[in-house]
Amino acid sequence: MALNIVHRGGVALATTGNPLRHVFRAERVARHAPELAGVEPRPIRSAAVIGGGTMGTGIAAALCNAGLPLVIVERDEAAREGAVARLRAIFDGAVKRRRISAGLAAERLARVTGATDYAVLAEADLIIEAVFEDLDVKRDVFRKVAAACRHDAVLATNTSYLNPERIADGIASPERFLGLHFFSPAQVMKLLEIVPTGATAPEALATGFALARMLNKIPVRAGISDGFIGNRILKVMRGQAERLLVTGASPSAVDAAMRAFGLPMGPFEAQDLGGLDIAAFQRRAARARGLPVFAPVSDRLCAIARFGQKSGGGWYDYVPGHRTPLPSEAVARLVEEEAQGWPRLDWDEASIIDCILWPMVNEAARIVEDGTALRPSDIDLVEIHGYGFPRWRGGLMHHAQAQGLDRIVAALGAFAEKGLADPPSTLLVRAAAQGRFSEALR
16 A cells, blocks of 8 residues: 655654544654654653633643642632532542542542642642633733742643743743643543743653643644634634525534534534633634634624523523524524625535535645644644544545545635635645645645
């Protein structure tokens, strides 16, 4: 069987036509950053998490599962108690589902200390900040952390969109700082985006990869850009889903098509589950940074407090006590109002899938082209382990290549003429002309 060699970041990645074999090899390659050969990570014998909300306690649970002594630092006593209670609930749930024994849960919780004083960070080897996604708040946290911890402690921010270099601006010893983007729930999801800054020392970066191994996660190195790898592509997916609505598709048809493709949930179901208010906060922050965001219907739903299942309605209506999504007349009216000026198109399952996937591939090609991702195969891992892309399809980029890049370029051109997508990117056009991403990246 012929092998196709992708050269990227100093590493050769051999792929075949078998999607599962491709993913297996991609996972092995991603565990080793190309510039870290011979670099020893700093030891991780204890850890601390700043912030005990949903994400912070998920990260704390993952660290506990790795056997690390742990401190959770919160702003006051009530928040500290809440963080410890949330962590305990995670382990109680694992016991109830028979994932671990009650004895093992108690043993892991016994290694956890809650605190409100940053002085407890004095001996921690690794400190991960997981507070509110606000630049000023995070900067303030790291000023306090840097004043309290050892000079050689590795400092990490868990941020989904913010620039880690701006978060670290002004702290002592910035070479020990990096981004670690966990995916929620952090104690379950396998993906860890590792984001070095320009100042991050090789030893600190190697420590991030060593942590991923300790936590049994798939590390993917990501460059600094808005949303890094995964959330940049997610933004495109959500925008495409709304473009489908204003040109004639229904939320249920879009969700059904993406489930048929192999995703565990469609984009609208997933937003209702996670909460539309979370995405709305991210959109406001993106717009404040001068970035374009297409979400006309989402914005209007949030304006009338339709935040998803937790508010009894989002893209769908919900009967109290049940999670079955029901078509919403209120949403249909909003879509009809926002559809003014858009062409009315006939969408079937295949065309819905194309209208969502191919712009995602286009953005992914830009992500590789601008260096945010080292390799197309890293995109595949992010989509599989962070967003539920079907593993048996090999990931977003592998699937695209199997479908024919020239076909995708042509489809994007047609969508772009209707205002439904951006034109194909330079790398994607070049890859289509040469037949493979590997050839275009040489």
